[in-house]
Amino acid sequence: MTQTDSNDDEAFAEQALVQAIENQLEAGEPAAAQAVLNKLTLVGYEREESLKLMALVLAHEIRQMLDEDRPFDGERYEQHLRDLPELPD
Template sequence: MSDIDDTEESFAEDTLIQAIENQIESEQPPAARAVFNKLTLVGYEREDALHLMALVLAHEIEAMLAADRPFDGAWYEQALRALPQLPGEEEGAE
């Protein structure tokens, strides 16, 4: 059973990474390429930068599905620009 869960999780992550790569390539949203460049410039490996960006996308998709609402592109861009701080991680929170 856990093998199936791991396979599904891996597929979901690969799908999210592919979506991020497509956003960077197409510059849609424009923040995608800018944030990727920023993260790699400050020392993140390509895979790590893509993973962080995929976490933001996953967070928005989960929120969208939970609230049965459309994708919030403005929130998504804002959250991307806040990286490497992830959504829900408040600065200075203890």
């Protein structure tokens, strides 16, 4: 795999995660998503930057889920969202 392929894959993954966040906002589920977006906007983050931060939290939860071979933990995901702009480890 070349560096370009890797960058393309990362860009695609980021785009997919940001779209997942947009879908959550549209559906109003989890409710914390809109509250977190509002909070980040209030403290000066642009919408696009806020969505990327939220996508990083989603990616973190998915990675943990796969690493630990467990179901998606919605409560933990929401808590990490609420902790933004501080990112999970």
